[in-house]
Amino acid sequence: xxxxxxxxxxxxxxxxxxxxxxxxxxxxxxxxxxxxxxxxxxxxxxxxxxxxxxxxxxxxxxxxxxxxxxxxxxxxxxxxxxxxxxxxxxxxxxxxxxxxxxxxxxxxxxxxxxxxxxxxxxxxxxxxxxxxxxxxxxxxxxxxxxxxxxxxxxxxxxxxxxxxxxxxxxxxxxxxxxxxxxxxxxxxxxxxxxxxxxxxxxxxxxxxxxxxxxxxxxxxxxxxxxxxxxxxxxxxxxxxxxxxxxxxxxxxxxxxxxxxxxxxxxxxxxxxxxxxxxxxxxxxxxxxxxxxxxxxxxxxxxxxxxxxxxxxxxxxxxxxxxxxxxxxxxxxxxxxxxxxxxxxxxxxxxxxxxxxxxxxxxxxxxxxxxxxxxxxxxxxxxxxxxxxxxxxxxxxxxxxxxxxxxxxxxxxxxxxxxxxxxxxxxxxxxxxxxxxxxxxxxxxxxxxxxxxxxxxxxxxxxxxxxxxxxxx
Amino acid sequence: xxxxxxxxxxxxxxxxxxxxxxxxxxxxxxxxxxxxxxxxxxxxxxxxxxxxxxxxxxxxxxxxxxxxxxxxxxxxxxxxxxxxxxxxxxxxxxxxxxxxxxxxxxxxxxxxxxxxxxxxxxxxxxxxxxxxxxxxxxxxxxxxxxxxxxxxxxxxxxxxxxxxxxxxxxxxxxxxxxxxxxxxxxxxxxxxxxxxxxxxxxxxxxxxxxxxxxxxxxxxxxxxxxxxxxxxxxxxxxxxxxxxxxxxxxxxxxxx
Numbered sequence: 001x002x003x004x005x006x007x008x009x010x011x012x013x014x015x016x017x018x019x020x021x022x023x024x025x026x027x028x029x030x031x032x033x034x035x036x037x038x039x040x041x042x043x044x045x046x047x048x049x050x051x052x053x054x055x056x057x058x059x060x061x062x063x064x065x066x067x068x069x070x071x072x073x074x075x076x077x078x079x080x081x082x083x084x085x086x087x088x089x090x091x092x093x094x095x096x097x098x099x100x101x102x103x104x105x106x107x108x109x110x111x112x113x114x115x116x117x118x119x120x121x122x123x124x125x126x127x128x129x130x131x132x133x134x135x136x137x138x139x140x141x142x143x144x145x146x147x148x149x150x151x152x153x154x155x156x157x158x159x160x161x162x163x164x165x166x167x168x169x170x171x172x173x174x175x176x177x178x179x180x181x182x183x184x185x186x187x188x189x190x191x192x193x194x195x196x197x198x199x200x201x202x203x204x205x206x207x208x209x210x211x212x213x214x215x216x217x218x219x220x221x222x223x224x225x226x227x228x229x230x231x232x233x234x235x236x237x238x239x240x241x242x243x244x245x246x247x248x249x250x251x252x253x254x255x256x257x258x259x260x261x262x263x264x265x266x267x268x269x270x271x272x273x274x275x276x277x278x279x280x281x282x283x284x285x286x287x288x289x290x291x292x293x294x295x296x297x298x299x300x301x302x303x304x305x306x307x308x309x310x311x312x313x314x315x316x317x318x319x320x321x322x323x324x325x326x327x328x329x330x331x332x333x334x335x336x337x338x339x340x341x342x343x344x345x346x347x348x349x350x351x352x353x354x355x356x357x358x359x360x361x362x363x364x365x366x367x368x369x370x371x372x373x374x375x376x377x378x379x380x381x382x383x384x385x386x387x388x389x390x391x392x393x394x395x396x397x398x399x400x401x402x403x404x405x406x407x408x409x410x411x412x413x414x415x416x417x418x419x420x421x422x423x424x425x426x427x428x429x430x431x432x433x434x435x436x437x438x439x440x441x442x443x444x445x446x447x448x449x450x451x452x453x454x455x456x457x458x459x460x461x462x463x464x465x466x467x468x469x470x471x472x
Numbered sequence: 473x474x475x476x477x478x479x480x481x482x483x484x485x486x487x488x489x490x491x492x493x494x495x496x497x498x499x500x501x502x503x504x505x506x507x508x509x510x511x512x513x514x515x516x517x518x519x520x521x522x523x524x525x526x527x528x529x530x531x532x533x534x535x536x537x538x539x540x541x542x543x544x545x546x547x548x549x550x551x552x553x554x555x556x557x558x559x560x561x562x563x564x565x566x567x568x569x570x571x572x573x574x575x576x577x578x579x580x581x582x583x584x585x586x587x588x589x590x591x592x593x594x595x596x597x598x599x600x601x602x603x604x605x606x607x608x609x610x611x612x613x614x615x616x617x618x619x620x621x622x623x624x625x626x627x628x629x630x631x632x633x634x635x636x637x638x639x640x641x642x643x644x645x646x647x648x649x650x651x652x653x654x655x656x657x658x659x660x661x662x663x664x665x666x667x668x669x670x671x672x673x674x675x676x677x678x679x680x681x682x683x684x685x686x687x688x689x690x691x692x693x694x695x696x697x698x699x700x701x702x703x704x705x706x707x708x709x710x711x712x713x714x715x716x717x718x719x720x721x722x723x724x725x726x727x728x
Contacts, residue, residue: 132517144638200638341660341685341692
């Protein structure tokens with residue numbers, strides 16, 4: 001009933017509707033108001049300030065983040081932001097990796113890194129323990145690596161094995177007779193010597209490691225952001241060296257992170273930047289001005305890391321080698337290992353310098369297997385003459401064109417950019433050790449446990465190669 | 473297939489060790505009340521920092537207890553010889569030891585054992601029964617002191633995993649009998665490294681929950697160790713589906 005009421009002032013009469021609306025207004029003014037949608041949603045953007053920005057969310061970047069949080073002096077003392085361009089990791093080297101770990105290197109530093117990584121993976125449920133989460137199963141196959149050497153490489157292999165045994169790796173040398181005895185499916189023609197890793201070597205599932213690291217980092221309070229780093233804002237300082245030369249030291253104080261499919265970007269104020277961008281590290285370094293200068297000078301020394309495409313093929317061979325098969329690396333550079341229980345194998349081969357495939361995309365070249373990989377495999381393992389390729393994929397190596405070893409540590413001119421990249425195919429197996437080394441460099445100022453001074457950036461300018469003989 | 477190998481009867485009769493399997497995270501499937509408790513605990517963990525910190529601390533404590541049990545006893549080797557040092561480690565863990573030509577020595581329910589073995593400097597240990605013991609990778613340092621071990625039983629050890637199996641190769645000359653029955657963390661990947669043990673005559677791989685395909689694994693292990701009698705699952709187990717079960721199998725969606 002809608003009658004216009006006039007307030008008369010007498011109880012029980014008059015303006016009932018008006019009174020109700022007045023009471024409603026009073027109640028509304030007391031209770032909290034409606035949600036205010038004035039501010040836009042910025043949950044996808046990174047924070048505006050961060051102590052450390054890690055460019056690249058692969059296993060190396062996450063490992064550095066983990067050790068930074070693990071070794072910081074005060075809990076919650078550092079804010080770490082990991083920026084990853086592709087959250088599906090579709091082109092990241094970590095996921096596409098064969099997942100092997102071995103200690104059979106020629107440099108003592110590489111051996112020590114690999115040994116530490118093996119103990120990290122062995123105790124992964126203590127390092128990456130998160131309450132409420134189930135324990136990680138890395139699917140580690142401790143079957144070892146078997147490297148074969150021809151006559152001309154035998155002496156180098158012997159001296160390498162001596163160094164490896166000195167550092168504590170459990171490797172043994174085998175003659176062709178012993179090889180035939182232990183692995184009757186091998187054809188030892190052309191093999192003069194073999195080295196076999198007995199412990200701490202094998203292969204595992206890299207996705208599990210990535211997932212475990214991400215889980216642990218989220219629980220430790222590390223920020224993750226999906227975006228691309230497009231600009232570094234630096235401030236410079238001119239200083240005199242002891243030889244009375246002028247040198248310009250740069251320091252990055254802001255990182256611009258651009259969101260996917262939009263022009264929106266967020267400037268992140270930061271103190272330290274870590275370049276763990278893998279195959280694309282050179283672009284990130286160029287953004288910071290590394291390499292912009294006359295060639296031959298320190299300013300003009302670029303970061304010599306470029307993407308190289310490598311193929312991995314999976315085939316089925318019912319008469320192939322049995323359960324005890326290690327990862328066999330042939331004299332020709334071809335390698336293979338078992339995959340699962342069902343007579344499947346996977347392997348590949350590094351192409352020679354002149355036949356390097358175009359790294360613009362990750363398309364697989366099946367002719368490469370037919371012409372360059374299969375003949376060598378069939379020669380070494382006669383059972384592989386009848387095999388059927390099931391599938392194949394391609395991935396990038398962050399290939400260091402200078403000496404095929406990693407770049408670790410700060411840049412001499414851009415003082416707060418640290419590198420953790422360029423491992424040319426063994427980044428995954430050295431990630432825990434490298435992460436710890438970079439974290440020690442940042443927090444303590446020098447390498448504490450494993451001395452990675454041969455891997456600093458300076459060697460590119462000084463021309464000192466720390467060459468590694470055994471890469472696949 | 474080799475002729476059936478008669479066991480040396482070096483494995484001691486079963487002792488009821490109910491120390492229970494260490495639950496460091498969901499290896500055992502809880503049922504009924506335990507499930508509700510677990511859900512409650514998870515809920516509290518997700519909502520309160522204190523509960524999370526307390527659980528984290530308790531987990532760390534459990535792990536350091538295991539580390540303490542597996543500390544190194546190799547310093548005893550100079551004084552008492554490797555066999556006594558290794559035997560001491562096993563006895564402290566709760567396992568049993570048999571020296572050559574002597575009887576089994578095992579601790580009683582209070583963990584006490586007779587100290588007579590300290591005198592056996594030169595007598596090698598023939599058999600070790602480490603069932604239900606908390607031996608892990610580091611503890612194997614002590615076990616590998618026993619160079620002439622012939623029979624090793626690691627049944628139901630909760631911390632023996634694939635990494636540990638890759639360490640057993642130094643016992644290649646002497647080890648003839650190995651039992652891994654009931655170990656929750658051993659999978660077919662660890663069994664692959666047993667091919668070094670060429671003198672093995674009897675291998676027990678029954679009841680391994682982490683092995684994905686027990687029948688196929690048994691066949692592959694038998695091919696790998698031709699002179700060894702492998703006791704495990706009946707290899708035809710996976711093939712025993714009767715005709716009434718076939719249609720159900722084809723109807724269930726194949727995981728991509």
